[in-house]
Amino acid sequence: MDLNTITEVVRRPSERPGADWRDGDAWLAGGTWLYSVEQPELSRLIDLTALRWEPLVRSDEGLEIGATCTIRDLYAQTWPLDWTAGILFHAACEAFLSSFKVWNAATVGGNICMALPAGPMITLAVALEARCELWAPDGSGRFVDALDFVTGEHRNVLTPGEILRRVTIPAHALRRRTAHRRFSLTRLGRSTVFLVGTQGRGGTDLSLTLTAGTTRPVRLDFASVPDARTLRQRIDALPADVWFADANGTPEHRRHLTYHFAEEIRRELTAGDLP
Missing domain, CATH: 3.30.465.10 (Uridine Diphospho-n-acetylenolpyruvylglucosamine Reductase; domain 3)
Incomplete structure (x- = not known):
């Protein structure tokens, strides 16, 4: 999309850009979102790829x-x-x-x-x-x-x-064992939920990251792998307004999927058959 309010593109910003930042500026990197919708409030782009x-x-x-x-x-x-x-x-x-x-x-x-x-x-x-x-x-x-x-x-x-x-x-963190689950309504669709579990090598801890189904990322940390009931209780304890709603799923649907995939991840990491 043409951004017809842009009057200047800074092609050679300073090594530490931002000193001359002003209202109407935007950082330009890939631009895949910036050029996808109208940006009437913008007048100048600062090219970071340079x-x-x-x-x-x-x-x-x-x-x-x-x-x-x-x-x-x-x-x-x-x-x-x-x-x-x-x-x-x-x-x-x-x-x-x-x-x-x-x-x-x-x-x-x-x-x-x-x-x-x-x-x-x-x-x-x-x-x-x-x-x-x-x-x-x-x-x-x-x-x-x-x-x-x-x-x-x-x-x-x-x-x-x-x-x-x-x-x-x-x-x-790069040496932790991992398991992940993702669900979308279509094979190549936007994520409805995306969960990642990690565990220390040889450890019994568990960290479970919840995204896509929540308005902000959530990470549940356990000193040792919880049982199914404890895990579900931690998910239930999340604030009601943290669950996201859009065309890809209601909060109730996303919570249900989170229960299901969180338990799968818990069992996978408990089984100990991962590297």
């Missing part, structure tokens, strides 16, 4: 994902054998309701910042205990846990002019 941030950086501490890393680049990576959670990267990328053309442009940071309930990069980041590095227009920075970054449908903690620079995943 900064050529490193998409993926591995280290002994874990993995850094640059905010402008494309879904295509993330999906194409092969991970060390001891990163047993690496299977989640493919699962999250494949959860996108999009064509290969969108994969070539859409970015990890863009999907997280959109704060859609069905945003699969949000699921990935929360399940793997990621932290988000944010840059403010005044040059300061801060870190926010991915679990706390999205606060509701289309809402996040970013302040005007603030930008998501990178997402960091700790090494210990």
Whole structure:
């Protein structure tokens, strides 16, 4: 879609963009959402791809994902054998309701910042205990846990002019055992629910991340794998307004699916037949 209110595109922003942020600005990365709907309030775009941030950086501490890393680049990576959670990267990328053309442009940071309930990069980041590095227009920075970054449908903690620079995943999270479940009304449809369970190698703990069926990501942490009743009680204890409603499912439907898939994940991780 043509954005006919745009009067300027900043093609060469400063290395730490944001100092001259003003009303009417928007960050431009993949642009797959930005160009999909009218944006009458915008007058200037600041092109982040010109900064050529490193998409993926591995280290002994874990993995850094640059905010402008494309879904295509993330999906194409092969991970060390001891990163047993690496299977989640493919699962999250494949959860996108999009064509290969969108994969070539859409970015990890863009999907997280959109704060859609069905945003699969949000699921990935929360399940793997990621932290988000944010840059403010005044040059300061801060870190926010991915679990706390999205606060509701289309809402996040970013302040005007603030930008998501990178997402960091700790090494210990990449070595956890995982199980995941996803449901959509059609084979290639938007997620109605997307659940991820993780467990320490050789451990008895359980972390269960709930997304798509909730307006914000939820993670339920257990020191030891709960029984079915305890797990259901924790789900029941969630606030009623956390369940999401749209054409893909009612809150009641999404809660029902969550009960079902959460129990499947609990049994799978309890069975101990995963790497």
